[in-house]
Amino acid sequence: MFVVMKVLGSALILVSGLLLGISCSSRLAVKCRELDCLDRALLHLETEISYGLTPLPRALLVSGEVAGGLVGRAFSKASALLGRRGGMVPSEALKEVLNGAGLASLGLEAQNVILEMAAGLGTSGRSEQIALIEATRQRIRILKENATNDATRYGKLYRHLGILGAAVLVLLLV
Amino acid sequence: MSSVTRGSFEATPARAFGQGPCETPAKIESQVLPLLSSGIARAVSAWLERTAPSRRETLEEIRIRKGLPLCLVLSSGDVFLSPAGTEVKPEASFRPDGGEVQRTFALLTDCSSYAMEVELATGYVTLPGGHRVGLVGRMAAFSSEKHVLREVYGFNIRIARHVKGVSEKVLPLILTEGPEKKPRSTLIVSPPRAGKTTMLRDLSRVLSEGRSEMKLHPCHVGVVDERSEIAACYDGVPQHDLGPRVDVLDRCPKAMGMMMVIRSMSPDVVVTDEIGGDGDARACAEACAAGVAILASAHARDIEDLARRPYSSWLVDKGYFEVFVVLSRRNGPGTVEYVGPRTEGDERGG
Numbered sequence: 001m002f003v004v005m006k007v008l009g010s011a012l013i014l015v016s017g018l019l020l021g022i023s024c025s026s027r028l029a030v031k032c033r034e035l036d037c038l039d040r041a042l043l044h045l046e047t048e049i050s051y052g053l054t055p056l057p058r059a060l061l062v063s064g065e066v067a068g069g070l071v072g073r074a075f076s077k078a079s080a081l082l083g084r085r086g087g088m089v090p091s092e093a094l095k096e097v098l099n100g101a102g103l104a105s106l107g108l109e110a111q112n113v114i115l116e117m118a119a120g121l122g123t124s125g126r127s128e129q130i131a132l133i134e135a136t137r138q139r140i141r142i143l144k145e146n147a148t149n150d151a152t153r154y155g156k157l158y159r160h161l162g163i164l165g166a167a168v169l170v171l172l173l174v
Numbered sequence: 175m176s177s178v179t180r181g182s183f184e185a186t187p188a189r190a191f192g193q194g195p196c197e198t199p200a201k202i203e204s205q206v207l208p209l210l211s212s213g214i215a216r217a218v219s220a221w222l223e224r225t226a227p228s229r230r231e232t233l234e235e236i237r238i239r240k241g242l243p244l245c246l247v248l249s250s251g252d253v254f255l256s257p258a259g260t261e262v263k264p265e266a267s268f269r270p271d272g273g274e275v276q277r278t279f280a281l282l283t284d285c286s287s288y289a290m291e292v293e294l295a296t297g298y299v300t301l302p303g304g305h306r307v308g309l310v311g312r313m314a315a316f317s318s319e320k321h322v323l324r325e326v327y328g329f330n331i332r333i334a335r336h337v338k339g340v341s342e343k344v345l346p347l348i349l350t351e352g353p354e355k356k357p358r359s360t361l362i363v364s365p366p367r368a369g370k371t372t373m374l375r376d377l378s379r380v381l382s383e384g385r386s387e388m389k390l391h392p393c394h395v396g397v398v399d400e401r402s403e404i405a406a407c408y409d410g411v412p413q414h415d416l417g418p419r420v421d422v423l424d425r426c427p428k429a430m431g432m433m434m435v436i437r438s439m440s441p442d443v444v445v446t447d448e449i450g451g452d453g454d455a456r457a458c459a460e461a462c463a464a465g466v467a468i469l470a471s472a473h474a475r476d477i478e479d480l481a482r483r484p485y486s487s488w489l490v491d492k493g494y495f496e497v498f499v500v501l502s503r504r505n506g507p508g509t510v511e512y513v514g515p516r517t518e519g520d521e522r523g524g
Contacts, residue, residue, distance in 0.1 A: 055286040083284040084302070087208055089277060090285055122285035123276075125322060129288045 010170040014163065021162015028151040028158075030105045034071050035144040038110065039137060041067035041075050046133040049126065056090065056122040057082045070103055083122075090121040107147075113139045198231050198333060205303035206236070206331060211277040213257060217244055217268050220259025234367065234507075239328040240275045243267035249507055279326045282307055292425070294323045296401070304334035304406025304413035334406055336414045340369070340508055341376040346388060347513040348377070348497045355390040357381055357443050359462050359494060362471040363480055364501035369508030370471040371403050371447055373501065375414050377469055378404065378445045382417025396441030397422045398431035404447050429453035432461045432468075445469045452485040462494040476500050477516050490516060 041063045048059035057079045064075030074097040080086055081093040088096070095118070097103075098111050117136040121129070199222050207215045222230055235247035243254040243264040254267035270278075283290050283299060293299045298308045307329050314324035349355040360377075362370045384392030399405050399422055405412035407424040416422075421439045423431045428446050435444060444461055446454075449472045461468050474480035477498050481490045489495070493516075500512040 049288055053289040055284050055289050057284065057286075059286075083281060083286070084209060087281065089280045122283070123280065123287060125291050126288040 006174060010174060013170050013173070014166045017162045017164075017166020017169070018159070019162070021159040021165075024158035024162070025151075025155040027105065028147065028155050031107060032144065032147045032151050034069055034103070034106050035110060035140060035147055037067045037069035037071040038106070038114070039140050039144060041071055042133055042137045042140065045075075046130055046137070049129050049133070053126065055083070057085060070105070074098065074103055091115065091118040094118040107143070110140065110143050113143070198233060198335060199227070201303055201305075202233070202333060205301065206305055206333070209278070209281040209301065210236075210238075211270070211274040211281070213268065213274050214238060214244060214270055214278060217255045217257055217259045218246070221246065221253075221255055221261070222259075224259065233333055235333065236331040237329070238270055238275065238278060238331070240272055241269055242328075243269060249503075275327060275329075278329065279309075282329070291322065297323070298401070300402045300406050300408060300413075301331075302408045302413065304336075304403075304408070306332045306334065306401075306403060306406070308332070334414065335372060336375055337372055337508075338376060338379070338415070340373055341380055344373065344499055344510060344513050345377065345380055345385070345390075348499070349388065349390060353389065355388055357390075357393065357467045357469065358496040359468040360470075360497040360499060361449075361480075361490075361495040362469075362499045362501065363474045363477060364471075365475055365503070366473060367507060368501045368503045370501060372508060373499065374445060374447060374469060374471055375404055375416065378420060378443075379415055379417040381443055381469075382419040392417075392419055393442035394439070395420045396435035396439050396444045398426055398428050398435055398444065398446040399424050400426060400428050400431065401447065404445060427453075429457040432457040433464075436461060436464055436466055441466060443467045443469055447471050448473060449486065449489075455485045455489045459489060459492070459494050468495070470495075476511070481516075 044063040044066045045059055048054040048062055049056075052059070054062070060075045060079035060082065064072040064079065066072070067075065074094075077097045078090070078093040081088045081096060082090060086093065094114055098114065103111065113136055117132060120132050124132075202222065203219070207219055210218065218236060229248070229250075232249040233246055234249060237245040237247060239245075244267055246253050246255065253261045254264045256262045256266060257268040279287070282301065283294075287294060290299055294309065297310075298306055300306055309323060309326050310328045311323050311326040314322050348358055348360045350358055357377075362373050364370045378395050378397060381390070381393045382395045384390050395417065397404050397416065397420055399407065402425055404414070405416055405420070405422040405424065406414055407422055410424075412420065412422055421435065421441065423435050426434065428449070432444055432446060435441060444466050446458075446468070447470070449455055449458060449470050458468055458470060472480055472486060474483070474486075477490065477500065481487050496515060497513065498516055499510065502509045502511050504511070
């Protein structure tokens with residue numbers, strides 16, 4: 001009975017360690033995915049503004065739908081709060097959705113980049129808006145590159161560390 | 175030119191011709207206040223609440239200037255508002271700061287000033303409901319021709335009103351005689367803010383609907399709305415009721431648009447606002463010669479004043495317009511001073 005319990009306990013510790021490792025590693029992958037969605041959303045926003053001269057609330061909604069993911073949902077939510085319909089300016093609307101949409105996976109840096117862009121969104125002419133979004137995309141691309149490197153470098157490491165840590169713990173306990 | 179019965183009625187404000195009170199306060203509450211920053215909206219909303227209906231319906235403009243008193247223009251004069259919406263002297267009034275002005279600008283442009291570059295270059299934008307917002311600020315020049323409003327410091331929100339029925343007394347006098355009535359080419363003349371556009375709008379509606387009791391068949395009306403003021407199209411839909419047979423060429427220069435609408439839509443009547451230069455006058459003459467009745471307006475105190483202007487003198491002298499309607503603010507906006515043809519040595523009131 002004691003042996004069975006020991007085996008079961010060890011198995012539980014191993015599984016927990018493995019899951020912990022996978023969770024840490026997937027957080028890095030989610031960050032990459034969301035930054036990718038953000039980049040796609042910004043690219044579409046740029047197109048809507050430069051070619052369609054689409055009003056910002058509609059442009060954000062369409063970009064959000066195209067991009068998908070949590071970022072896409074956040075863009076769609078922000079569009080409803082914006083301008084003549086929702087009475088908010090872009091910085092307020094995006095701040096509100098960033099706080100509430102569970103976008104912590106994006107990382108603080110990316111959130112600040114979005115908020116900095118939001119402060120100038122819709123306030124100037126077409127060419128300035130394109131320049132603003134392009135500059136934001138460049139910063140997001142750098143963040144995405146770093147996140148991809150982190151995911152490649154640390155993703156496997158976290159998974160291995162999880163299972164190895166658990167194995168060490170099992171050995172110590174047994 | 176066949177004769178037209180000359181208007182002999184007493185000078186009466188246009189509202190007296192109307193069909194009951196207009197819905198100005200409700201329109202402001204629902205269409206304008208949500209687009210103002212909270213401080214300004216609070217003051218205007220409180221003023222609307224505590225002011226008698228007869229007085230608040232005379233609200234014509236809301237003037238917002240950065241660092242200067244918040245001002246409401248009523249037909250009886252200007253009032254300045256405190257933050258609580260009470261009428262105070264200018265020195266005690268609410269002064270919107272830069273933040274309030276920027277926020278108002280963002281809301282008025284739906285956070286999309288890039289989509290309104292053309293409108294901003296002309297100095298105004300049109301809101302849902304047809305209200306027109308004039309803008310002032312710092313212009314930036316990109317070339318000798320391209321100027322862009324870079325920073326906005328002030329707004330003049332002109333409250334649109336469609337007072338149905340203002341043209342009822344004028345209408346019979348602008349129609350031809352005979353068994354089947356048709357509109358004649360008519361020029362509405364008045365100084366600014368005397369109700370030219372309101373009259374033009376109501377005449378368009380009535381002509382578009384037709385009047386069986388007057389034997390006036392419904393007309394197809396082509397509106398060349400260079401400043402988006404007659405129909406106030408928002409998202410392609412006229413915000414004012416111009417009747418069921420109206421085609422609007424929105425934001426198109428008059429000189430180009432009048433012949434364009436004649437060729438493309440074959441209207442019975444072409445309506446346009448504020449003839450303001452030689453090109454506009456020539457386009458009117460060309461359209462009149464094309465056999466279409468023109469309904470237009472021009473800034474002037476009276477017909478003689480109009481005839482003194484270089485661009486319009488020949489238009490008046492050569493009789494392109496058969497009927498002139500002179501409006502003033504003598505008894506309030508839309509006071510009809512005269513309806514009839516131009517005659518030599520004519521002495522008109524005003």
